[in-house]
Amino acid sequence: MALFIARLMREMDPMADGTTAYGYTPDDVKPDDESDPKKVVGAPFTDLDLVTKEAYDAITALWELGVASGINATSYVPEASIIRAHMAEFMAGVLDHSNARPAGVTMQASKTWDFGNFESTIAVSYRDDEFGSMVDVSVKTFDSDTVGAFDEDGGCEEASDCAWTDDEDLTDASGNIYLEEVGVDDGGKNTYYAWMGDPEAKENNFNVNTSAHASVTLSSTTDATKLKVTSDISEHSTTDNTVDIDSGDDVKFTVQLIDDGGANVAKSGVKITVELVKGVAPNVVYSNENEATLTTDDSGQATFTTSGPKSTDGIDADRTDTVTFKSDVDESGTVGNPDSTPGAPAENVAKTILWKDEPPVLTTAVASVPAYVVISDENVTIRASVKLYDQYGNTAGRGRTVNITFPGDDDPTERKVSSSGVASYSKTVPAGTAGTPLTMSYAVAAANDSEGNAFPVPDVTGGDTVLPLGHAADDSQASQTGITGVFGDDNRFHIEGALYTYDSDDLFIDGTADGGGDTVQVDKFETLIGVKLSTIGTPAQIQVIRYDDDGLSIFRVASAAS
Numbered sequence: 001m002a003l004f005i006a007r008l009m010r011e012m013d014p015m016a017d018g019t020t021a022y023g024y025t026p027d028d029v030k031p032d033d034e035s036d037p038k039k040v041v042g043a044p045f046t047d048l049d050l051v052t053k054e055a056y057d058a059i060t061a062l063w064e065l066g067v068a069s070g071i072n073a074t075s076y077v078p079e080a081s082i083i084r085a086h087m088a089e090f091m092a093g094v095l096d097h098s099n100a101r102p103a104g105v106t107m108q109a110s111k112t113w114d115f116g117n118f119e120s121t122i123a124v125s126y127r128d129d130e131f132g133s134m135v136d137v138s139v140k141t142f143d144s145d146t147v148g149a150f151d152e153d154g155g156c157e158e159a160s161d162c163a164w165t166d167d168e169d170l171t172d173a174s175g176n177i178y179l180e181e182v183g184v185d186d187g188g189k190n191t192y193y194a195w196m197g198d199p200e201a202k203e204n205n206f207n208v209n210t211s212a213h214a215s216v217t218l219s220s221t222t223d224a225t226k227l228k229v230t231s232d233i234s235e236h237s238t239t240d241n242t243v244d245i246d247s248g249d250d251v252k253f254t255v256q257l258i259d260d261g262g263a264n265v266a267k268s269g270v271k272i273t274v275e276l277v278k279g280v281a282p283n284v285v286y287s288n289e290n291e292a293t294l295t296t297d298d299s300g301q302a303t304f305t306t307s308g309p310k311s312t313d314g315i316d317a318d319r320t321d322t323v324t325f326k327s328d329v330d331e332s333g334t335v336g337n338p339d340s341t342p343g344a345p346a347e348n349v350a351k352t353i354l355w356k357d358e359p360p361v362l363t364t365a366v367a368s369v370p371a372y373v374v375i376s377d378e379n380v381t382i383r384a385s386v387k388l389y390d391q392y393g394n395t396a397g398r399g400r401t402v403n404i405t406f407p408g409d410d411d412p413t414e415r416k417v418s419s420s421g422v423a424s425y426s427k428t429v430p431a432g433t434a435g436t437p438l439t440m441s442y443a444v445a446a447a448n449d450s451e452g453n454a455f456p457v458p459d460v461t462g463g464d465t466v467l468p469l470g471h472a473a474d475d476s477q478a479s480q481t482g483i484t485g486v487f488g489d490d491n492r493f494h495i496e497g498a499l500y501t502y503d504s505d506d507l508f509i510d511g512t513a514d515g516g517g518d519t520v521q522v523d524k525f526e527t528l529i530g531v532k533l534s535t536i537g538t539p540a541q542i543q544v545i546r547y548d549d550d551g552l553s554i555f556r557v558a559s560a561a562s
Contacts, residue, residue, distance in 0.1 A: 001082045002068060005090055006058040009067075013099045015123065017178045022110070022123065023097035026061035043068075045076035067093030099174050101125040105139060105194050107214040115267055116223030119183040122216060124169075124194045125176050133175025137196070140164040140206070141179060144191040149516050154209035162206035164197030187222035187259075191215055224257035224265035224300065225330045226345040227272065233353070234393020238363060242354045244392045245317070249308050251353050255325055257300035258345055262534055270296040274304050275324040283315045294325075308355045317357040324350040360390035362397050365460045367442055371487060372467040374499065375431040380468045382406060385424040386442045388417055388460070395421025400455075401445040407438045414445070435484065435497025437465035469499040471549065478544035480558050488531035495542075501549055509556040511543075530561025538562045 006026045015023035032039040043063040048056050059076060062068035067090055070076040082090075104127065111120040124141060126134040140162070147161040156162040169177045177194075184190045195213035197204025206213070232252045233241055243251060255272055257265040276291035277284060294302035306323060309316035326335045326348050336347035343351050365388045373380040384404060388397035402423035403412035408430060415423040423442075432438060441463035447455050467485070472478075478495060486493045492501050502508075508525035510518050515528075526532060529540040540561040545554035 001087075001090070002058040002062055002078075003055055005062060005067065005094060009094055009097065012094070012097075013174070014097055015099050015176075016174070017172060017176065020121075020178075022121070023099070024065055025097070026058060026065065029061040029064045043076070044074055045070050046074050047076055048078060051078050062090075062093075065093065065097065067097075099133070099176075100131065101127050101175075103127050103129050103131055104212070105196060105214045107192065107194050107216040109192075109216045109218060111218075112216065113219050113221070115221050115265070116186045117183060118218075118220060119181050120218055122179040122182055122192055123176055124171075124179065124214070126171050126196070127175060133171075133173075135171055135173055135175060137171045137175075138164070138166045138168040139171060139177055139194055139196055140168045141177070141192060141194045142206075143182070143193070144189075145184075149518075150208050154207045156206060159205045162193070164195060164204040164206070166199055182218070184218040184220045187220055189217060189219040191217040221267075222259045222261070222263070222265065223330070224267050224270065225260050226258050226347060227325055227327055227329060227349050228256045228258045228262075228264075228345040229325055229343070229349045229351055230254050230256070231351065231353075234389075236364060236366065236389040237393035238391040239354070241352050242356055242391055242393070243308060244360070244394075245309055245312055245355050245357045247392065247394075249310075250305050251308070252303060252305045253323060253325075253351060255294065255296070255302045255304070255349075257296055257329065262345070264300060266298060266300045268296055268298045268300070270300070270327060270329060272296070272302055272325055272327040275322075275326070276306060277322045277324075278319070279315060280320050280322075283319075285315070285319075306353070308353070312357040316355070319355045321353045321355065322350055323353070324348070356391070358391070360392060360394060360396060362388055362400070362444070362455065362460065363391045364389045365397075365402070365442065365444060365462060367440065367462055367464040369440060369464045369466045372469045372485075372494070372499070375434060375468050375470045378431055379428050380431045380438070380466075381426065381428045382438065382440065382466055383424065383426040384440045384442075384464070385422050386415075388421045388423075388444065397421055397444070400447055403443045403445055405441045407432070407440070412443070431468040433497070434468055434470045435494065437467055439463055439465050467494070467497075469494050469497055472498040472500050472544075472547055474548050474550075476544070476547050478542075478547075480541055480543040480556075482539040483529055483542055483561070484539070486529055486531050486536070486561075488526060493529060493542075495544075500544065500547060500553075500555075502553060502555065506553040506555065509545075509554070511556045511558045512560055515557075525555065525557065528557040528560045533561060536561050 009025045014025055029041055031041050041060055041064055043060040059068055106125045109120045109122045124139055126137050128134055142162050147156050151157055171177055193213050193215045195211055233243055257267050259265050272294040274292040275289045278286040296302045309319055328335050329347050338348045339346040365386050367386050369384045386402050390396040397417040398419050400417045401414050404415055404425045405412040406427050406429050413425055415425050417423045444460040483493050484495055491503055492499055504522045508520050510520045530536040541558040543556040545556055547553045
């Protein structure tokens with residue numbers, strides 16, 4: 001089969017524009033550099049020992065061209081009969097290199113997707129009904145970045161931008177036009193169109209709904225620029241890095257590629273160098289600038305595990321290790337400097353581990369209340385919990401007392417800490433003004449151990465706030481204004497204390513400069529109002545055209561959150 005395909009390809013005309021080759025034949029497969037093993041022609045198949053030299057050359061050349069494939073990564077099985085599916089794959093690979101194209105106007109791009117900014121070459125081809133190349137034919141091409149969105153009827157805002165004339169770019173001797181060095185910006189999308197009009201018509205204005213045309217879309221995923229490093233050390237441990245030597249010997253770090261906005265980037269193949277230093281000068285017990293080289297997987301992640309002290313003698317009982325992750329993520333040629341905040345995302349991120357051999361003691365507490373509560377009869381019911389932790393981030397304080405104070409309380413309420421380290425309390429209190437936060441506070445009470453000795457309790461106090469909100473009235477409207485807060489998990493947002501609920505059955509209008517007044521799906525709406533942002537600096541401007549909690553609501557976003 002390989003011999004047949006190789007001979008067939010030698011008889012075809014490869015895709016080319018006269019100066020640049022876009023298709024190849026097996027005769028074009030030659031090593032770039034005999035001294036470089038990566039540039040020597042070859043295939044990964046390990047079962048070609050018994051084939052003839054001519055067959056071996058054909059198989060390896062076709063593999064280099066992307067035409068041939070085996071039954072798996074290392075087995076070609078030359079003695080087996082080929083099935084129709086594999087035959088179709090072979091022929092599709094051949095056609096990719098040939099000048100053969102379907103009848104009419106078609107478009108192909110050398111690359112349609114990548115990370116970041118990229119360039120591509122687009123081939124526009126015109127063939128007659130018998131698939132013959134049509135030479136010196138005028139074909140109109142344009143792209144969405146240049147002409148903008150189509151109007152509601154499917155035409156271009158400026159009809160002349162997309163109109164066909166008989167003096168557009170002409171197809172070459174092979175029936176093709178090449179658009180070279182066209183591209184798309186980081187995170188963007190650009191669609192290219194090609195079409196032919198009728199020379200006999202009075203006008204040849206383009207309509208995306210009715211005009212016969214070809215198109216190809218170039219899309220970019222926002223590229224990674226930084227490393228975000230997390231670990232399995234409890235976030236509630238002292239300084240987020242304290243580990244009890246007695247409870248575990250290993251710490252696992254996870255490195256995630258992110259973009260400038262902090263969003264995860266699923267990019268594989270990025271190399272990350274790990275530097276490990278155990279101890280702090282002058283008591284360094286181990287140091288290696290190249291402890292490991294990691295490679296990100298398909299989700300843009302890599303992991304590294306390091307072990308702690310094997311004893312509790314000497315400095316091991318209180319030892320600080322530093323693990324540094326470095327990568328030229330943005331491919332600038334150099335690794336950037338660490339962030340001004342130690343351990344924050346950057347191309348150079350250092351994380352420390354504080355190995356301790358000390359008895360656990362109550363150290364911190366974290367309060368939890370709902371982000372908001374709904375007003376009912378001018379009251380709200382608040383459920384608050386306080387969770388206690390030791391210096392290693394483990395729950396602590398069983399049997400201790402936490403004093404919890406709600407708005408309007410003259411005296412705090414005493415609540416016992418459960419075996420899971422939690423003290424909780426629920427109470428109905430006056431709502432006050434909708435949108436004005438209510439504050440609860442807590443303090444861990446002093447206590448003695450079983451022998452009457454006072455526990456070494458630090459100043460474990462704190463609090464949290466909850467927003468009292470009222471449902472917006474049905475059949476109401478709201479003029480364009482800023483969203484005060486979003487609650488994406490509940491499909492809700494509020495404007496100055498008025499709570500609005502939305503779902504996929506509502507109507508959402510993208511009134512931003514880029515949206516052009518188009519209706520969008522709920523996912524896009526949530527992006528516009530900032531649901532997917534970790535923090536919102538500038539709130540979205542929104543108009544509530546119609547609100548009905550149980551029926552159809554209409555929301556128009558004038559400017560997106562950022």
